[in-house]
Structure formats: C-alpha cells, structure tokens
Amino acid sequence: xxxxSDTAPDLHHIxxxxxxxxxxxxAAFDGWTADSFxxxxxxxxxxxxxxxLACPREELDLIIHWSNQMDAEAEKAILDKDxxxxxxxxxxxxxxxxxxxxxxxxxxxxxxxxARLLLPDAVIESASLVWNSCDTVWRAIGDQSTxxxxxxxxxxxxxxxxxxxxxxxxxxxxEKPRAREFLDHRIENVMQFEKAKWQFRKATANLPDLGxxxxxxxxxxxxxx
Numbered sequence: 131x132x133x134x135s136d137t138a139p140d141l142h143h144i145x146x147x148x149x150x151x152x153x154x155x156x157a158a159f160d161g162w163t164a165d166s167f168x169x170x171x172x173x174x175x176x177x178x179x180x181x182x183l184a185c186p187r188e189e190l191d192l193i194i195h196w197s198n199q200m201d202a203e204a205e206k207a208i209l210d211k212d213x214x215x216x217x218x219x220x221x222x223x224x225x226x227x228x229x230x231x232x233x234x235x236x237x238x239x240x241x242x243x244x245a246r247l248l249l250p251d252a253v254i255e256s257a258s259l260v261w262n263s264c265d266t267v268w269r270a271i272g273d274q275s276t277x278x279x280x281x282x283x284x285x286x287x288x289x290x291x292x293x294x295x296x297x298x299x300x301x302x303x304x305e306k307p308r309a310r311e312f313l314d315h316r317i318e319n320v321m322q323f324e325k326a327k328w329q330f331r332k333a334t335a336n337l338p339d340l341g342x343x344x345x346x347x348x349x350x351x352x353x354x355x
Contacts, residue, residue: 145184146195148174153192158238162189162246190252193243197259200232201266207232208270218271219321225267226291226313230298230306241299260288267291290316 153162153170160166167188171181185191207228213221233240247256264287273283294316298309 141180142184143195145176145180146192147199148176149181149185150192150196150199153189154196154236154239157189157242158236161242162193164188167192189246190255193246194255194259196243197263200229201263203232204229204263205266205270208267213271219317221271222267222287222320223313223317225270226287226294226317227310229263229267229291230295230309233298237299244295244299257288260292264288264291286320290320 149167149170152173153166156166156170156173160169167181167185170192171178182188185195204225208225211224211228213224216224246252247259261284264284267287268283273280275283290313294309294313297312298306301308
C-alpha cells in the first residue's frame with residue numbers, strides 16, 4: 131500500500147502545474163498577488179485547500195515553481211544540443227540564452243514576477259532563484275568544480291544573467307538583438323577576468339605563499355635558537 135506521504139510531493143507538483151497554467155495569463159495583467167493566485171486557483175478548478183497545501187505562500191511559491199520549471203526546460207534544451215566542441219564562452223552564451231528563451235511568450239508575466247520578487251519578503255528567494263538558474267547552466271555545461279571556483283563561477287554568472295534578463299524583458303523585438311549583444315559583451319568581460327586570473331596564478335605559482343608569510347609575521351616565526 132502506498133503511503134500518502136509518498137505521493138504528496140508529486141501531487142503538489144501536479145497541483146502547482148495546474149494553477150500555473152491559469153496564473154501566467156492572469157499575472158500578466160494583474161501581477162502576482164494573493165488575489166491573482168486565488169483567481170488562478172478558481173480558474174484552474176483546483177480545490178482551494180489542496181492549492182494552499184501545495185503553495186502555502188501562494189503566488190510566491192508559484193513563481194518559484196515556474197522558475198524551477200524553466201530551469202528544467204533550459205537544461206533539457208542544453209542537453210539536447212551537442213555543445214562539447216564549443217568554446218567555453220560559446221557554451222555559456224548558448225546556455226544562458228536557453229534559460230532566457232524558456233520564458234517564451236510569458237514575458238509580461240516574467241516582468242511582473244521580477245517586480246514581485248523585489249518585495250522585502252522575497253529577497254532571499256529572488257537571489258536563490260538566480261543562483262539556481264546559473265547552477266543549472268554550469269552543471270549542464272559539465273562543470274565539476276568543488277572548490278572556490280564552484281561559488282565564484284555561479285556568483286559571476288548570476289550578475290551576467292540577472293543584468294541580461296533585465297535587457298531581455300525590456301526589449302520588444304522578438305529576436306532580442308540588443309539583449310544578445312549585451313550578453314556577448316558581459317561574457318567577454320567575464321572571459322577577460324578569468325584570463326587575467328589564470329595569468330596571475332601562473333605568474334605567482336613559484337612565489338612564496340603570501341598568506342603563510344603574513345601569518346608567521348602575526349604569530350611569530352617560531353622560537354629563536
């Protein structure tokens with residue numbers, strides 16, 4: 131016999147999917163609010179009690195679900211494309227564009243979602259969603275870093291993605307030429323930074339460890355003989 135706790139996560143996911151289909155159209159006009167969430171629940175035919183179990187924070191949980199859904203769509207698009215022979219910058223560009231293109235025709239809902247995520251109660255979620263999207267990109271590319279690079283890559287790409295998203299949503303041309311050019315420039319800046327960082331490491335590889343030297347200066351070089 132299957133326990134209800136085993137099926138709850140799947141049921142909640144299905145419930146969010148159903149509400150989201152109605153919410154995207156409503157939010158595009160009315161924004162992401164408690165009222166628009168209630169309207170989406172009613173339009174979707176989902177039981178109100180089940181809706182609040184699946185989305186206890188109502189519209190905020192629905193935005194998070196939508197972002198995760200777009201991350202999954204972008205990951206699939208990336209995995210379906212042979213990017214192994216691409217240069218790193220081309221791979222990053224393709225993957226960021228895949229995430230942006232996952233928005234599809236729901237740009238107004240996305241603009242309204244960004245406005246909702248700027249409210250004080252969503253600050254942590256807003257940063258977390260951008261981080262998760264960039265983590266999806268790096269993992270799809272095949273990044274296996276586990277040290278400081280793991281965090282620096284995602285932090286840097288978060289800045290690139292977040293700023294490009296603003297340009298993307300502000301451009302009416304469906305081909306997004308300005309946003310694509312902006313993305314190219316931002317990624318070029320990142321590549322130059324990475325190149326400079328690599329050159330610095332190479333140049334200082336055989337030099338004494340400055341951190342160790344400073345530590346000894348602070349705590350002493352050991353007993354005198």
